[in-house]
Amino acid sequence: MEEEKPWVLISEVGGEAGLNEELADIVKQHFRIVPYKELLENPQHLGPKIQVAFQWKFLPEFNPGLFKMLPSLKLAVSGGVGIDHLDVPFINSLGVKVANTPGAVSDATADFAMGLLLTSARKILEGHQIAIDPKTVRIQQSLMGSEVTGSTLGIIGMGDIGYRIAQRSCGFQMRILYHNRRKRSAEDEEAVKASYCEGLDDLLRRSDFVMLAVKLTSDTIGLIGQRELSLMKPTATLINISRGQVVDQDALVKALQSGTIHAAALDVTHPEPLPRDHPLLRMPNVLITPHIGVNTYNTTCKMVEKMVENALAATRGLPIPNEVRSK
Known part of the structure; x- marks a missing residue:
C-alpha cells in the first residue's frame, strides 16, 4: 500500500524547521514522505518519483537546483499565506503549479x-x-x-x-x-x-x-x-x-x-x-517575537491539512483549491 501512495518531498521530520511527528502523520495518511536529506543522498532514484514538494518554514528552498532534481513534480506548496519568497512565474514556467494555505493562518x-x-x-x-x-x-x-x-x-x-x-x-x-x-x-x-x-x-x-x-x-x-x-x-x-x-x-x-x-x-x-x-x-x-504568529497546534494542523488537500488534487489531475497563479 505504501508503494501505491504518491511521493512528497518535505524538509524533515522533527528538527527546528521540520514537520513534527503528528504533522508528518497527517501527510503519511496519503503520501510517501521523502525528507530533503534523503533526496540529496539519492537524487537519481528518488527525484523522478516525487510529484509534490512541501515547503515548511521556508524549507526546503524552492530554487532551480531543487527543481532540476524533480522532473516529475506537479505542485510546489508552501505552508502559510505569504508568497513573496516564491518565484511563481519561474516555477510555473517549469510546468509546476504553486499553492499556499490561505485562511488556515x-x-x-x-x-x-x-x-x-x-x-x-x-x-x-x-x-x-x-x-x-x-x-x-x-x-x-x-x-x-x-x-x-x-x-x-x-x-x-x-x-x-x-x-x-x-x-x-x-x-x-x-x-x-x-x-x-x-x-x-x-x-x-x-x-x-x-x-x-x-x-x-x-x-x-x-x-x-x-x-x-x-x-x-x-x-x-x-x-x-x-x-x-x-x-x-x-x-x-x-x-x-x-x-x-x-x-x-x-x-x-x-x-x-x-x-x-x-x-x-x-x-x-x-x-x-x-x-x-x-x-x-x-x-x-x-x-x-520570532515570527510565531501562526504557531499554534490547531493552526499548524490546519495548514498541513490544506497542503495535503492541494497535493491530492494535483496528483489526481483535479483543480487545485489554493493555486497561486502568475500575475
Missing part, C-alpha cells in the same frame, strides 16, 4: 496581533520582569502603560487577517480606521464599525496604534519609512505582523530613539533573526 495571526498590541501597550513583559526579579521586594506603581479601550487602531491591509484583527478590536471598543487597495463592502465596514482612509497619511496621523497586515509586494517594500513615521503621533505604537521588509528598520530605530513614535511591537524583522548587535534588540520600547 488567519485566526491565529489575528489573535497574536492583538497579543502584541496589548503586551506592548500595557507593558506586560516589563511587568513580568519586575515581578520575577530577585531584587524586587516592593512593587512599584510607576510602570504606566497606554489605554487600549477606546483608542484608535489603524489597520494597513484589510484582507482576511486585517479584518479579523478588526473584529477582535471591537471587543475593546476601539475606533477602527483602515487603508487598503480596495474598500471593503458597506456591510463589512458596518460589522466592525470601520472607517476607510483612502490616503495612508490620514490613517497614520489619527491612529494610536498602527497595525501592518499587508502582503509583501514591490509596492509594500519600505511602505513605512522616515516620512510615514514622522506623521504618526509621538504616543503611537507600530505593530508589524506582515513582513520585515515593509518597514525601513533604520528609520524605525531613529524614530524610536528620538521619540517620534512611542513604541514598536514586531513579530517580523529583516533578516530573521536580526544580527545580535542590532539596535532594535536593545531598545526598551521595542517588543520582538
Whole structure:
C-alpha cells in the first residue's frame, strides 16, 4: 500500500524547521514522505518519483537546483499565506503549479496581533520582569502603560487577517480606521464599525496604534519609512505582523530613539533573526517575537491539512483549491 501512495518531498521530520511527528502523520495518511536529506543522498532514484514538494518554514528552498532534481513534480506548496519568497512565474514556467494555505493562518495571526498590541501597550513583559526579579521586594506603581479601550487602531491591509484583527478590536471598543487597495463592502465596514482612509497619511496621523497586515509586494517594500513615521503621533505604537521588509528598520530605530513614535511591537524583522548587535534588540520600547504568529497546534494542523488537500488534487489531475497563479 505504501508503494501505491504518491511521493512528497518535505524538509524533515522533527528538527527546528521540520514537520513534527503528528504533522508528518497527517501527510503519511496519503503520501510517501521523502525528507530533503534523503533526496540529496539519492537524487537519481528518488527525484523522478516525487510529484509534490512541501515547503515548511521556508524549507526546503524552492530554487532551480531543487527543481532540476524533480522532473516529475506537479505542485510546489508552501505552508502559510505569504508568497513573496516564491518565484511563481519561474516555477510555473517549469510546468509546476504553486499553492499556499490561505485562511488556515488567519485566526491565529489575528489573535497574536492583538497579543502584541496589548503586551506592548500595557507593558506586560516589563511587568513580568519586575515581578520575577530577585531584587524586587516592593512593587512599584510607576510602570504606566497606554489605554487600549477606546483608542484608535489603524489597520494597513484589510484582507482576511486585517479584518479579523478588526473584529477582535471591537471587543475593546476601539475606533477602527483602515487603508487598503480596495474598500471593503458597506456591510463589512458596518460589522466592525470601520472607517476607510483612502490616503495612508490620514490613517497614520489619527491612529494610536498602527497595525501592518499587508502582503509583501514591490509596492509594500519600505511602505513605512522616515516620512510615514514622522506623521504618526509621538504616543503611537507600530505593530508589524506582515513582513520585515515593509518597514525601513533604520528609520524605525531613529524614530524610536528620538521619540517620534512611542513604541514598536514586531513579530517580523529583516533578516530573521536580526544580527545580535542590532539596535532594535536593545531598545526598551521595542517588543520582538520570532515570527510565531501562526504557531499554534490547531493552526499548524490546519495548514498541513490544506497542503495535503492541494497535493491530492494535483496528483489526481483535479483543480487545485489554493493555486497561486502568475500575475
